[in-house]
Amino acid sequence: MQKNIKEHDFKIGKTERNAAKGHPSFLIWFTGLSGSGKSTIANAVEQELHQRGMHTYILDGDNIRHGLNSDLDFSPDSRTENIRRIGEVANLMVDAGLIVLAAFVSPYRKDRDLVAKTVGNGNYVEVYVSTSLEECERRDVKGLYEKARRGEIKNMTGISAPYEAPENPDIEVDHTYSLEDSVNKIITTIENRIKSYPHE
Ligand SMILES: Nc1ncnc2c1ncn2[C@@H]1O[C@H](COP(=O)(O)OS(=O)(=O)O)[C@@H](OP(=O)(O)O)[C@H]1O
Numbered sequence: 001m002q003k004n005i006k007e008h009d010f011k012i013g014k015t016e017r018n019a020a021k022g023h024p025s026f027l028i029w030f031t032g033l034s035g036s037g038k039s040t041i042a043n044a045v046e047q048e049l050h051q052r053g054m055h056t057y058i059l060d061g062d063n064i065r066h067g068l069n070s071d072l073d074f075s076p077d078s079r080t081e082n083i084r085r086i087g088e089v090a091n092l093m094v095d096a097g098l099i100v101l102a103a104f105v106s107p108y109r110k111d112r113d114l115v116a117k118t119v120g121n122g123n124y125v126e127v128y129v130s131t132s133l134e135e136c137e138r139r140d141v142k143g144l145y146e147k148a149r150r151g152e153i154k155n156m157t158g159i160s161a162p163y164e165a166p167e168n169p170d171i172e173v174d175h176t177y178s179l180e181d182s183v184n185k186i187i188t189t190i191e192n193r194i195k196s197y198p199h200e
């Protein structure tokens with residue numbers, strides 16, 4: 001499909017852009033059930049990074065499922081395509097020099113693995129928000145679980161569609177963590193990650 005396409009050798013690359021911004025760029029991927037806290041935690045982590053002068057961007061359902069992926073539903077194939085496209089977008093943003101925070105249910109392990117491969121494993125930090133289904137249902141932020149239990153929503157993750165938990169996430173937080181504790185745990189890991197990058 002991609003025959004006859006040759007990449008141009010541009011002179012300004014990720015290395016130059018990271019040097020200009022003063023920090024490395026990578027992807028922080030939040031996965032977990034609906035209502036587990038992905039967006040809330042990603043938002044708080046972004047605020048913390050922003051305060052430290054870092055260049056960030058959040059990808060989540062609001063800016064992706066209403067726009068780029070508005071043609072996709074919640075069937076298994078659509079979810080896979082949703083995550084594949086998001087991985088490609090995140091890769092461009094990481095290449096552009098941003099610390100990207102992505103908050104998606106992303107229920108399939110193979111799809112998350114593809115994202116990690118797309119951005120490069122060294123540029124992928126997986127955060128598993130492992131809040132239990134029971135707690136997510138208790139919160140029922142959007143009323144989706146109640147509808148799913150009534151059979152009004154098909155393919156609801158955790159009820160009538162699968163969620164494959166990460167086997168080896170870089171970070172795991174759940175509802176026993178306060179928001180502040182979750183943010184601190186993630187920021188500590190990110191800071192260590194940044195220190196381990198070669199100074200460019
Ligand atoms: N069937 C079903 N299953 C799960 N979630 C559903 C469903 N229908 C709608 N929603 C709402 O859509 C949000 C999940 O979208 P994602 O793009 O993150 O899903 S996925 O990664 O493609 O599985 C999810 O948002 P969050 O609550 O922010 O996770 C839900 O609000």
Ligand SMILES: Nc1ncnc2c1ncn2[C@@H]1O[C@H](COP(=O)(O)OP(=O)(O)O)[C@@H](O)[C@H]1O
Pocket residue numbers: 032033034035036037038039040041103139141174175177178179182
């Ligand atoms: N410790 C916590 N960490 C994150 N969110 C929490 C916590 N305790 C309660 N919440 C609430 O749970 C809900 C999580 O919703 P949201 O962040 O939209 O989840 P998701 O993006 O995974 O669907 C929010 O209303 C948030 O205020």
